[in-house]
Amino acid sequence: MFRVTTTLATTLLLAGCTTLGQPYVAPSVDTNARYGTAVAGGAKSVTANTMWWRAFNDSQLNALIEAGLKQNLTVAQAVERVIAARETAAASGIGLPTGSASGSAAAEGNSAGGDVELNRSATATLNWEIDLFxxxxxxxxxxxxxxxAATEEANMARLTLIGDIATAYVEARGYQDRIHIARTTLESQNQTLALTRKQNEVGVVTRLDVTQLAGDVASTAASIPALEISLNESIHRLGVLLGQQPSALKSMFAAATQIPRLSGSVQAGIPSDLMRDRPDIRKAERTLAEAAANIGVAQSDLYPSLTLAGNLSVSSSTSWSLGPTLSLPIFNRGALQATVRLEESDARQAYLAYRETVLEAVEEIENALVGFSKQQARRSELAKSYTSYSEATDIADDLYRAGDTTLLDLLTAQRSLYDARDSLAQSSVAVATQYIILCKALGGGWNISGATTAESRS
Incomplete structure (x- = not known):
């Protein structure tokens, strides 16, 4: 009785030991109070639950993003990794008792006859580790x-997907607009070429004028196939992003529409918002939390472990046993201490990676703010350039038809107008793309209200 009492007293004493390791607190990283580039007043802020793409007022883009979030295969894989992480944790059964049971029955007899004996037996075992430290x-x-961390990786996949769909859609509409510009220019050039050939027949212009203009016509026509290649590549990219065949969305682009234009601007918020809105930062912090917890796990291995074990056996007689088993690390203590130092090193690496992720996120936003601002300014100037060249081309065309200017002057005006229109279209795409980059850098849209995900249903 004295032995049992002493064992129980020791068990109670150990059970009162203090838990190892300090409570984990997410670290803070010093950032500036605001970003270096300001945005226009009255802009809307972008957060994790902001559907920023609706600023384009494009119902087709909205529908594509909604479908992509449900159907994209990369996101689906990331969701499955979350489910796998949860099932792995459940399968490990941390802190739960383990046990087994078995039973048997057999009839015995012999050739000499006599009674047949029925032998039955059953055993059950139970082990439960007590969390002492x-x-x-x-x-x-x-x-x-x-x-x-796996959940945040899935959120990263959603954020990337939204940006990729929006970018591919804007680029596709941009290529359609540039194809329209090229075809309109080609039609105008063909009309001028027909007029020039008639003038050549009556000796007003030379054969050189005709061949020069024919060269311009061929050059403009040659630009169209290259643009059509890029258009189809963007459409195919959208199909795959939606988990469909590459050509599945061609009917959506059968008719061209304008390049998506913004109905407002964007407010970047403050750098500290990134800890809440950027999935990559959230993932880095969770990776650090895991590393910090592993230090406590390694430290606990340096101390005694206590397991309550029970056994029950029933056959012709019944026997049972119940009691604690105390294990002490003695000869492998040096290896266990090395494991603690290893986990501490892993935690320091995770902390440095977390800091780097935050700083790179701030850098990405600073670059996106500058890019968005400068692309808007560039488009404004290109719009003025297009207006001037359009007026100049109208004047040159009237003068040429009246015989008051040379074909070279008209060709120069037409080339300048075509270049200005094409540059303006490319700039419109660049402004929209830079807006997408900025909203993605701010971590906007991955946690939209009402979204349903497989990992939340799991």
């Missing part, structure tokens, strides 16, 4: 952090 709690903490 918080090692099991730290294991659960690490497992949850791993699940959280």
């Amino acid at each position: 918080g090692g099991l709690a730290k294991r659960r903490e690490a497992a949850q952090a791993s699940i959280d």
Whole structure:
């Protein structure tokens, strides 16, 4: 009785030990109070639940993004990794008792006759590790952090997908607009070529004028196939992003529409918002939390472990046993201490990676703010250029038809107008693309209200 009492007293004493490791607190990273580039007043802020793409007022783009979030295969894979992480944690059974049971029955007899004996037996075992120093709690903490990191990776996939769909759509509409510009220019050039040939027949212009203009016509015509290639590539990209065949969305682009234009601007918020809105930063923080928990796990292995074990056996007689088993690390203590130092090194690496992720996110936003602002300014100047060249071309065309200027002057005006229109179209795409880059850098849209995901249903 004295031995049992002493064992129970020791068990109670150990159970009162303090949990190892300090409570984890997410670290803060010093950032500036505001970004270096300001945006126009009255702009809307972008957060994780902001559907920023609706600023384009394009119902087709809205529908594509909604479908992509449900159908994209990369996102689906990321969601499955979240489910796998949860099931892995559940399968490990951290802190839960383990046990088994078995039974048998057999009839025995012999050739000499006599009674047949029926032998039956059953056994059951149970083992339950007591969390003396918080090692099991730290294991659960690490497992949850791993699940959280996988969840943030899925959020990263959603954020990337939204940006990719919006970019591919804007580029496709841009190529359609540039094809329209090229065809309109080609039609105008063909009309001028027909007039020039008539003038050549009556000796007003030379054969050189005709061949020069014919060369311009061929050059403009040659630009169209290259643009059509790029258009089809963008359409095919959209199809795959939606988890469909590459050519599945061609009917959507059978008729051209204008390049999506913004109905407002965007407010970048403050750098500290990134900790809340950027999935990559959230993932880096969860990876750090997992590494910190693993330090506690390694530290707990340096201390005694206690397991309650029970056994029950029933056959012709019944026997049972129940009691604690105490294990002490002695000869492998040096290896266990090295494991602690290894986990501490991993945690320091995770912290440095977290800091780097934050700084790179701020850099990305600073670059996007500058790019968005400068692309808007560039488009404004290109619009003025297009207006001037359009007026100049009308004047040159009237003068040429009246015989008051040379064909060279008209060709120069037409080339300048074509270049100005094409540059303006490209600039419109660049402004929209830079807006997409900025909103993506701000972590906007991956957590839109009402979104349903497989990992949340799991």
